[in-house]
Amino acid sequence: LAEDVVDRSTGEILAEAGTQVTDKLATSIQNAAVPSVVVQAEEHNVKVLSNMMVDINSYVDIDKKELGITELVYYPVLKKILEENTTAEDLREAIKKNVSELVPKHITREDIIASINYNIHLEYDIGYADDIDHLGNRRIRAVGELLQNQYRIGLSRMERVVRERMTTQDIESISPQSLINIKPVTAAVKEFFGSSQLSQFMDQHNPLGELTHKRRLSALGPGGLSRDRAGFEVRDVHYSHYGRMCPIETPEGPNIGLINSLATYARINEYGFIEAPYRKVDKTEPLSPRVTDEVVYMTADEEDKYIVAQANEPLDEEGHFINNSVSGRFKEETSSYDKEKVDYMDVSPKMVFSVATALIPFLENDDANRALMGANMQRQAVPLLFTEAPTVGTGIEAKAAIDSGVCIVSKKAGVVERVVAKEITIKNDDNTKSNYRLIKFAKSNQGTCINQRPVVNKGDRVEAGQVIADGPSTSKGELALGKNPLIGFMTWEGYNYEDAVLISER
Numbered sequence: 001l002a003e004d005v006v007d008r009s010t011g012e013i014l015a016e017a018g019t020q021v022t023d024k025l026a027t028s029i030q031n032a033a034v035p036s037v038v039v040q041a042e043e044h045n046v047k048v049l050s051n052m053m054v055d056i057n058s059y060v061d062i063d064k065k066e067l068g069i070t071e072l073v074y075y076p077v078l079k080k081i082l083e084e085n086t087t088a089e090d091l092r093e094a095i096k097k098n099v100s101e102l103v104p105k106h107i108t109r110e111d112i113i114a115s116i117n118y119n120i121h122l123e124y125d126i127g128y129a130d131d132i133d134h135l136g137n138r139r140i141r142a143v144g145e146l147l148q149n150q151y152r153i154g155l156s157r158m159e160r161v162v163r164e165r166m167t168t169q170d171i172e173s174i175s176p177q178s179l180i181n182i183k184p185v186t187a188a189v190k191e192f193f194g195s196s197q198l199s200q201f202m203d204q205h206n207p208l209g210e211l212t213h214k215r216r217l218s219a220l221g222p223g224g225l226s227r228d229r230a231g232f233e234v235r236d237v238h239y240s241h242y243g244r245m246c247p248i249e250t251p252e253g254p255n256i257g258l259i260n261s262l263a264t265y266a267r268i269n270e271y272g273f274i275e276a277p278y279r280k281v282d283k284t285e286p287l288s289p290r291v292t293d294e295v296v297y298m299t300a301d302e303e304d305k306y307i308v309a310q311a312n313e314p315l316d317e318e319g320h321f322i323n324n325s326v327s328g329r330f331k332e333e334t335s336s337y338d339k340e341k342v343d344y345m346d347v348s349p350k351m352v353f354s355v356a357t358a359l360i361p362f363l364e365n366d367d368a369n370r371a372l373m374g375a376n377m378q379r380q381a382v383p384l385l386f387t388e389a390p391t392v393g394t395g396i397e398a399k400a401a402i403d404s405g406v407c408i409v410s411k412k413a414g415v416v417e418r419v420v421a422k423e424i425t426i427k428n429d430d431n432t433k434s435n436y437r438l439i440k441f442a443k444s445n446q447g448t449c450i451n452q453r454p455v456v457n458k459g460d461r462v463e464a465g466q467v468i469a470d471g472p473s474t475s476k477g478e479l480a481l482g483k484n485p486l487i488g489f490m491t492w493e494g495y496n497y498e499d500a501v502l503i504s505e506r
Contacts, residue, residue, distance in 0.1 A: 002038040002045040005029055031058040033075040041124035048121065051114035052076060056102070060091060067095050073102040133233055135240040136301030139272035140217065147192055154188030197221045204444035206473040206481060207404035209379035212356050215262040217245060220255070227254045234258070239332035240300035243276030243346070246354035248368060249375040261354035264396070265347060273299040276351065278308060278344035291319040291345050298344075306330070307337050311346035355400050359479070361392045378481055383448050383472035387480040397479040404479075406471030408436050408452060416460045416468075424454055424468055438469055448472065 005015045014029055015021075021039065029037060030050065037048045053072035056064060059082060064070065081098060085091045095102065121127045130137055158181065165179050193199050198221040203209040219225050225234060235257025237247045249261040265277050275297040282290045291309075298306075309321075309328040316322055321339040328337050350358045356375040357363065363371060389397065401407055414428035424436045438452040452469045455476055462468055467477030474480055495502055 002040045005034055005037055007032045007034065009033075027055075031055050033079075039126065041126060044124065046121060046124050046126060047117075048126070049110075049114050049117040051108065051110040054078065056095075060095070062088070062092055062095070067092070068099055069095075069103060071103050074104055074108065077101045131238075133236070133238050134300060135238065135244055135274055136299060136304070140268050140274065141223070141272060142268065145272070146196075146198065146222075147189070150188045150192040150196075151185065154185035157184035157188070158182065202445055203379065204450075205379060205446050205448055206381050206383055207401060207406045207471065207479060208356060208359070208381075208473075208481065210406070211400060211404040212249075212261060212354070212379055215354065217260045217262060219258040219260075225258065227258065230258055239329075240303075242329075243278075243351045244274040244300065246357055246375075247352065248357045248371050249354045250372065251376065252372065261356065263351060263354055264358055265351045267297060269297075269299065275299050276303070277347045278303075279347055281309075281342050281344060283340075283343075286340060288320050289339055289342060291315055291321070293319075295347060296344065303344075304331050306343035307341050309337075309342045309345040311349045311351070313345065350394075350396070355396065358396045359394055359400065361390075361394055363394075381473070381481040383450075384480075384483070387470070387473060387475040388483050389475040389478040389480045390482075391484045393478070398477055401471075401474045401477055401479040402467065404471075406450070406452075407467045407474055407477055408438065408469035408471075410434075410436075410462045410464060410466050410468050413463045414461075416456045416458055416462060419454045419456060419458050421454070424456065426462060426468070436468065439471075444472075 001015055001017050001019050001021060003017050004013050006012070007014055009032075014032055014034070015025055019025070031054045033050070033052060033054050035050055035052070037050075038045050039048055040046075052075045054075045056067070056069055056073045056078065059078060077098060081091070081094045081102075085094045118127055122129060161181050161184065162179050166174070169178065198218060200213070203213040219230070219234065220227065237257075241247055241260075241263075244263055244266045246261045246263055250256055251259055262274070263276065266274050267277075269275050277295045277297050280292050280294045280296050282292050307328050307330045309326045313326055313328075314322040321342070324339055325336045326339045326342050327334070328342055329335070330337075353363070354375070356378055357371065359378060360366065360371060360374050366374070402409060408424070410426060411434060412426070412428040412430070412432075414426045414434070416424065417427045417433070418425040422438050422440055424438070426434045426436070428434055438454065439450055440452070442450040444450050450472050452471050454469050456462060456468045467474075470476065492502060
């Protein structure tokens, strides 16, 4: 700071000149509604302007969620409310009534001035420019949101029709039935499911194809990019994809990098940002930090504040780092850090990849292009009549099979009472009965065969969540996409030149 910072309402000095500005201090200055602060740049003193947005809890002792406020509020409006209302009840009512003014939906004059001010600061190396490809600046619009937008369009069309009819019809004979026509609403919804660019026929070649298709992330479609205009930067792998989007599974060809897959442990929060899980490091003893089992989900911009250790970093039984120097990453920098500086740790080495990529054994020995082809080609395997689980797997096969929804899973614990090809009956522990109907030789979207087979016998004990019937391409509840062939790897007269394969007649 180049000058003292004074709280105008109380006259208190919040920070003296020469103080280093930390996140905590910056937040307290912001919440005190200080209009401007002068900071030292390398050669000049620079004036930083506020947009006068403050945290309401700095002034009012009422829960934000109770008031329906999730953001910072506009200080001039809040100040006026505080001056006019003294009792807690009046205050609560006044705040609820003025929510739209406290949290303006439009840009205020202060916003424009503060934005220009920020752009000028970049010239003096204060602040930082945003990266458009960072996942902290890109959000997911899920199906529900897209459908909601279409439905809203349908309702606005219907409203227009109602308004027109109200002006033309006779007031005496008017009725809701004669005014309202729901065709625009149904047409908008049907158009969304029938002809939207993102409305796709589900890939049902095998359970993995189905699961992958449901976890697909696309940058194309309405409100997105077009193939021809998308440059190299958009398609490229970004450091913020770590643990959120798979760097390997993407189509070859014109859509490369525009269509991605959600990583194994990633989830999407209520605002549409992708979150990745990390184990928290307990720093109560500063010299021997301990990795706890507490899992914290973070968005890409939250993760940028911390140093994150690799999942395979050796720990002792109590969770302390064995090595003093820990391999980790901070933003895009991967390096070795002192163990005292580490804030979080990856939950698993496979959190970086998608389900299809995580099914490849010894992935670390593969070339990235080959791994991409392998991940994409597994989805095209046709279900076999006699399935065989892989001899060499990665451990994610069972989870992939159950989560794809092709297997039948017992809802409650109990004993199998009856098993026939089309139905399984289980007597549950709470003396109720559950009937599970099996699908026999149905046709999938791709013309492959969907057939479920029981894997339990009469009298067997089953637990809740246990697989009781296999679906296509599964074997005893594990994903089984192919066979385990016996291969003799040798050369023969040059006939196996350039990837050619000889198959014995026998």
